[in-house]
Amino acid sequence: ETGVTQxxxxxxxxxxxxxxxxxxxxLGHNAMYWYKQSAKKPLELMFVYNFKEQTENNSVxxxxxxxxxxxxxxxxxxxxxxxxxxxxxLCASSxxxxxxxxxxxxxxxxxxxxxx
Amino acid sequence: AxxxxxxxxxxxxxEGTPVLLRCNYSSSYSPSLFWYVQxxxxxxxxxxxxxxxxxxxxxxxxxxxxxxxxxxxxHLTKPSAHMSDAAEYFCVxxxxxxxxxxxxxxxxxxxx
Numbered sequence: 634e635t636g637v638t639q640x641x642x643x644x645x646x647x648x649x650x651x652x653x654x655x656x657x658x659x660l661g662h663n664a665m666y667w668y669k670q671s672a673k674k675p676l677e678l679m680f681v682y683n684f685k686e687q688t689e690n691n692s693v694x695x696x697x698x699x700x701x702x703x704x705x706x707x708x709x710x711x712x713x714x715x716x717x718x719x720x721x722x723l724c725a726s727s728x729x730x731x732x733x734x735x736x737x738x739x740x741x742x743x744x745x746x747x748x749x
Numbered sequence: 750a751x752x753x754x755x756x757x758x759x760x761x762x763x764e765g766t767p768v769l770l771r772c773n774y775s776s777s778y779s780p781s782l783f784w785y786v787q788x789x790x791x792x793x794x795x796x797x798x799x800x801x802x803x804x805x806x807x808x809x810x811x812x813x814x815x816x817x818x819x820x821x822x823x824h825l826t827k828p829s830a831h832m833s834d835a836a837e838y839f840c841v842x843x844x845x846x847x848x849x850x851x852x853x854x855x856x857x858x859x860x861x
Contacts, residue, residue, distance in 0.1 A: 637792070676839065676851040723792055736843060737783060740792035 635659055637741035639724050645747045646714065654709040654744045656724030665707040666738065667699060668723040676723070682707060683729060714748045721745050751776045753842050755852035763860045768812075768827040770855045772840030775821060782823045783841040784814055787854075793839060799823065810834070835859045 637658045646652050658665060667679040681689035682701040696718075698710040707724055721743045727736040756771040774780065781800045785793040797808025804816040814825045823840060840852040 639792075675853045678849065678851075725793075736781075736849075737795050737798050738793075738849070740785075740794070742790075742792045745790075 637726055637739050639741035639744050643745045647749050651712040654722055656707040656741055658705055658726035660726055662726040662728045663704055664727050664729045666725040667709055670721040670723055716748050719748045751842055751844055751850055753840050753850050753852040755840050755855045757855050759856050761858040762830045764832055765829050768830045770825040770838050772823045773821055774842045776842055778844050781843040784825050785839045786836050788836045830859045832859050
């Protein structure tokens with residue numbers, strides 16, 4: 634496997650279900666990101682992990698819970714979601730250091746989530 | 750505060766004609782700027798990036814962009830559109846730390 638992979642590619646869940654999205658990067662990067670992409674809205678950054686520590690949480694509701702067990706894996710745990718949470722969830726990774734912010738991000742193919 | 754504005758939500762061109770996708774930004778510091786492309790049901794792919802080196806940046810698939818500080822613009826161009834260029838394009842500005850802002854996107858349609 635190369636690049637950034639995401640599983641599952643498609644997920645349909647009810648509002649009372651609990652599910653998890655998985656992201657894995659094979660690029661040796663030290664930062665990973667979760668984005669939400671909804672129709673007709675700009676891409677929204679949800680969470681950032683740098684060296685496995687969460688460095689950014691953009692006011693995301695608590696029904697979304699990220700987990701980063703190591704620098705290669707990132708999860709997004711979902712529970713009691715709402716229909717408006719239906720979207721494409723994209724994972725990305727990049728290599729960053731204290732001296733640079735010029736970090737190009739490499740994206741996975743996304744998980745298409747539908748909440749019924 | 751930083752922001753990115755993609756001036757056109759949709760652009761339609763004929764195959765073989767030039768492409769121009771416009772992007773303006775505002776930034777408190779010296780930003781890095783990127784263009785990404787997203788084909789249907791796919792993730793975003795980096796087209797090109799500007800990181801304070803040459804102001805004219807060449808990317809993949811024949812795309813290029815010119816950084817114009819005086820105009821705070823970073824427009825994406827291609828001399829001749831191909832059907833496979835039909836996709837959504839995102840202009841992105843990145844500043845200190847992990848502050849990365851995506852534009853709303855421009856959908857490019859290519860007519861045969």
